[in-house]
Amino acid sequence: MTEMLKRDVEYLKASPSELEAYLLSHDIIRQLPDFSFSAGGILLAYKRLESASLINEQVEANWKEIQTIRDHWKTAWATKCHQEYKMRLRQWGDFILGFASDKNEPSTAFRHQVRNRVIMHLLDSSNPAITAEFAESIQRKDKILDKYSVENDFVWEKEVQPGFPREDYWYLYRVMRYEKDGK
Template structure:
């Protein structure tokens, strides 16, 4: 429990930094924006939405102060994106296309039978979770998901299911409520 709480605290710190820099990010042409902290991931819409989903779903694991910080970060994000609807939609679809390509390359390496790639699944599957966050956000108004990208994800999922071994949740157990198995089946097991 302590380790997953520490990870959620880290997620919140990242989300706050992403929200603070969202306006500059959207005003740039960069798809991956450095947050200026070596240990933090690059800012992307998908990375923000992934953490926002997880933190919102697991608010009961946060302190009252952290819940307030989450709300403030969300407000800051919403202010930053308010005037950038078209830019957000375009950037999110571009990121989704990039992540689909990265996920395809990882799955290709897994199919080649490299045990190191299979062992790295719990880390690599974050890319698939970001894809899910992007799809979910792009299916909400005022955004529009590129149907061709959704079809590519379905095709990748079909290929992964053909080589799938069901098993335990690959991320911290306390995070399971944020990722129910029917929707996030690819977090419950590994490729074989």
């Protein structure tokens, strides 16, 4: 198991005890000692573990606890998802517009920043009604990414690739055009 997948396990393990206080707070992202906590972070950690076929009894128990809390605080969950989507869309847009003009942005930065795009996808899948207002904006940013990048290999660990098919998560199969041309 990779270090990132171990972090995903720890993230889900910590989530049930943090979730209710987080949902009732004003935080969009809550800084914990070992990681940044958010609704999208929970969805991403579970999706990555599920994709790597690492859902065991403990992970499933944590997920059920998360679902129970989430169901109890539906409105608060929806509000957090909306706020986080908006924040990540802004961060993703800043990154996209920045690398469009900066041919020195390394692919390691892209591999890290594309996490925001994946989380937006997961937040949208979790609650499409709250993210519909941002559809046009994300489409514009996707067009910029498409223009300045080319198809490539999957950017994250091979273990999680099965859960992120190219047709749905095409942006995880990209590299900056100038990096491909430079090789």
